[in-house]
Amino acid sequence: MSRDVLVVNERVQGENPDLTFELIGKAKEVASALGGSVAVAMIGDLSGIDAFGAADRIYSVEHEALTSGYSSQAWEEAVLAVVDQVHPKLILFGTGTIGIDLAGSIAMKVGGPIASYVVDLFVEGEDIVATSQLYGGKLLAESVLDGDTVVATVIAGSFSGDAGKSGGSPEILSVDPPSSLTSLSLVSGAVREPEKSGVDITTSDLLVSVGRGVGSQSNIEMLQELADALKVPLSASRPVIDQGWLPKPHQVGKSGKKVKPKVYLAFGISGAPEHLEGMRSSELIIACNTDPKAPIFEVAHYGTTLDLFDLVPEILEKLEA
Amino acid sequence: MKIVVGMRQLADLVEELEVADSQVDIDRDFVKFVSNEWDEAALEEALLIKESVGGEVVVVALDEPDVDQTLYSAIAKGADRAVKIVGVEEGWTPTRVRAQLLAKWLESESDWDAFFTGVQAADDLDGQLAGLVGSTLGIPHAAVVSKAEPQGSSLRITQEIGGGTLAESVATGKVVLGIQAGRQAPRYAPITRIRQAMSSSSIETFEAQDIDEGVGPKVRKLYPPESKGQATMLEGDPVEVAEKIVELIRAKGLIR
Ligand SMILES: Cc1cc2nc3c(=O)[nH]c(=O)nc-3n(C[C@H](O)[C@H](O)[C@H](O)COP(=O)(O)OP(=O)(O)OC[C@H]3O[C@@H](n4cnc5c(N)ncnc54)[C@H](O)[C@@H]3O)c2cc1C
Ligand SMILES: Nc1ncnc2c1ncn2[C@@H]1O[C@H](COP(=O)(O)O)[C@@H](O)[C@H]1O
Numbered sequence: 001m002s003r004d005v006l007v008v009n010e011r012v013q014g015e016n017p018d019l020t021f022e023l024i025g026k027a028k029e030v031a032s033a034l035g036g037s038v039a040v041a042m043i044g045d046l047s048g049i050d051a052f053g054a055a056d057r058i059y060s061v062e063h064e065a066l067t068s069g070y071s072s073q074a075w076e077e078a079v080l081a082v083v084d085q086v087h088p089k090l091i092l093f094g095t096g097t098i099g100i101d102l103a104g105s106i107a108m109k110v111g112g113p114i115a116s117y118v119v120d121l122f123v124e125g126e127d128i129v130a131t132s133q134l135y136g137g138k139l140l141a142e143s144v145l146d147g148d149t150v151v152a153t154v155i156a157g158s159f160s161g162d163a164g165k166s167g168g169s170p171e172i173l174s175v176d177p178p179s180s181l182t183s184l185s186l187v188s189g190a191v192r193e194p195e196k197s198g199v200d201i202t203t204s205d206l207l208v209s210v211g212r213g214v215g216s217q218s219n220i221e222m223l224q225e226l227a228d229a230l231k232v233p234l235s236a237s238r239p240v241i242d243q244g245w246l247p248k249p250h251q252v253g254k255s256g257k258k259v260k261p262k263v264y265l266a267f268g269i270s271g272a273p274e275h276l277e278g279m280r281s282s283e284l285i286i287a288c289n290t291d292p293k294a295p296i297f298e299v300a301h302y303g304t305t306l307d308l309f310d311l312v313p314e315i316l317e318k319l320e321a
Numbered sequence: 322m323k324i325v326v327g328m329r330q331l332a333d334l335v336e337e338l339e340v341a342d343s344q345v346d347i348d349r350d351f352v353k354f355v356s357n358e359w360d361e362a363a364l365e366e367a368l369l370i371k372e373s374v375g376g377e378v379v380v381v382a383l384d385e386p387d388v389d390q391t392l393y394s395a396i397a398k399g400a401d402r403a404v405k406i407v408g409v410e411e412g413w414t415p416t417r418v419r420a421q422l423l424a425k426w427l428e429s430e431s432d433w434d435a436f437f438t439g440v441q442a443a444d445d446l447d448g449q450l451a452g453l454v455g456s457t458l459g460i461p462h463a464a465v466v467s468k469a470e471p472q473g474s475s476l477r478i479t480q481e482i483g484g485g486t487l488a489e490s491v492a493t494g495k496v497v498l499g500i501q502a503g504r505q506a507p508r509y510a511p512i513t514r515i516r517q518a519m520s521s522s523s524i525e526t527f528e529a530q531d532i533d534e535g536v537g538p539k540v541r542k543l544y545p546p547e548s549k550g551q552a553t554m555l556e557g558d559p560v561e562v563a564e565k566i567v568e569l570i571r572a573k574g575l576i577r
Contacts, residue, residue, distance in 0.1 A: 111535065140544055186496065
């Protein structure tokens with residue numbers, strides 16, 4: 001049985017994500033319990049390879065189909081080529097685009113089980129046990145992953161990145177790019193950076209943030225009034241953006257901005273993992289949500305189950321007094 | 322273009338979810354089931370493509386509580402056909418099983434160009450549907466797609482790769498996509514149009530085929546997160562709570 005753990009570095013361009021270090025830290029713990037070692041797969045862009053001193057081996061795949069942009073098909077072929085070399089017991093992805101994209105199909109291809117939305121992992125005998133956050137964070141599932149090769153996608157922020165950052169001098173192995181990379185039917189094109197226009201929610205000490213609980217675009221006006229009264233920008237959860245109620249630069253979370261204000265006021269936001277990823281390290285979080293079981297209350301410092309439509313006018317009143 | 326949209330029902334997350342006596346499933350007797358929001362985004366994107374270049378949109382779902390409502394509402398919004406896969410065991414269906422059941426129908430249908438589905442569902446413990454359907458069929462897939470636009474007979478795909486950065490790719494031939502958001506918010510189907518769809522069209526059925534389930538995660542415990550009691554609840558009427566919140570902000574020196 002293989003005892004190694006393979007971490008897939010989910011980086012198309014730019015810096016290596018923090019999440020990779022979180023995964024490497026956990027991989028070291030799991031590998032030492034299994035009596036194996038830690039390998040990292042670096043696909044396409046090899047810059048910043050020195051950062052992975054905590055790993056035992058780094059497997060790189062280079063090919064022109066991997067150097068510009070992102071094709072999920074090309075990445076899948078490349079990751080499979082590394083898996084073929086490493087024969088890992090456990091493959092770790094993050095719950096980012098690449099993890100959501102590839103982890104399931106790679107699990108199918110290696111014939112092993114996969115656990116998604118993982119927040120904890122440990123070894124029990126020959127098996128890996130994973131705790132996953134389901135139903136938008138309302139329930140946890142503990143499951144046993146039994147197989148020669150098993151896969152997990154991990155939610156960012158679940159593990160500390162420190163253990164994954166320590167130095168060392170890993171062996172670097174170059175993996176032959178699979179020939180399938182020359183006959184892709186999903187071909188990568190341009191990569192575009194987010195629009196920089198308008199508001200910058202990342203620099204404000206105080207944020208008024210609004211979620212789907214606000215119900216409609218016209219109701220947003222009340223929250224905008226509150227933000228104006230406090231002279232701060234209005235931020236929002238993803239559904240508010242997807243509905244077209246506010247422009248994209250206002251979005252907080254995994255696919256929006258990471259914010260860390262002194263005070264984060266959340267109105268009608270449930271606290272899904274993808275939202276928490278963007279705001280959980282705020283100094284003081286105050287949440288208003290009519291559902292006492294809403295996961296936002298697990299990270300908030302203060303909470304209220306009052307209706308936002310009753311509460312917001314009173315805050316405005318108080319500020320104007 | 323002929324686009325198939327895979328849709329499903331999911332426990333309404335705004336409601337309270339209880340764990341069943343078995344300790345490994347939710348108590349389904351008291352749950353309200355709603356259409357998965359990301360599947361609605363997938364349907365919207367498919368309808369937009371049909372409106373711009375013509376073709377057909379077919380919706381397909383496993384037989385699940387209240388799924389007829391979701392399928393008729395898709396027809397009311399502009400889908401041409403709805404198919405329901407029947408003979409599926411009740412309870413939680415692992416996504417890998419879901420993918421293989423859908424793949425059997427997709428193989429029987431054969432002349433489609435793209436299969437769209439939601440980027441994820443909140444109980445996808447064992448992976449997301451698009452990747453699983455793609456690998457079952459041996460067809461390329463892409464997830465976290467926020468735009469799929471026709472370009473000749475191909476599809477130009479935009480994926481979000483974190484922090485708002487977008488990556489484009491072009492798919493030639495059949496493709497499976499997990500849709501994160503449509504180019505616009507899902508359209509609304511008025512109840513009168515849904516009723517009309519119910520009287521003028523019917524849902525086709527397809528018998529679930531035998532599949533090889535493969536290995537999945539073995540759930541041994543489903544439980545609510547232990548409340549760390551993080552949040553101190555502010556008690557009182559709106560006036561009192563508003564006062565406390567303003568004091569908290571003031572204590573941080575953010576208002577006078
Ligand atoms: C790949 C990916 C990336 C994502 N990225 C992000 C991201 O960057 N940011 C993000 O936010 N989400 C993101 N999401 C979406 C995320 O999964 C959730 O769907 C989203 O965060 C939910 O937003 P919400 O809390 O506003 O809505 P909901 O979950 O619908 O919550 C609304 C809440 O409002 C409460 N409420 C209703 N009425 C009232 C009232 N009158 N007063 C007070 N409370 C009320 C309800 O109790 C409920 O808890 C992403 C998802 C995926 C798959
Ligand atoms: N994500 C989930 N949501 C609800 N129930 C689940 C989930 N995952 C697994 N289950 C339940 O776990 C039980 C046993 O799963 P298993 O041990 O994998 O056969 C089944 O009855 C499922 O209902």
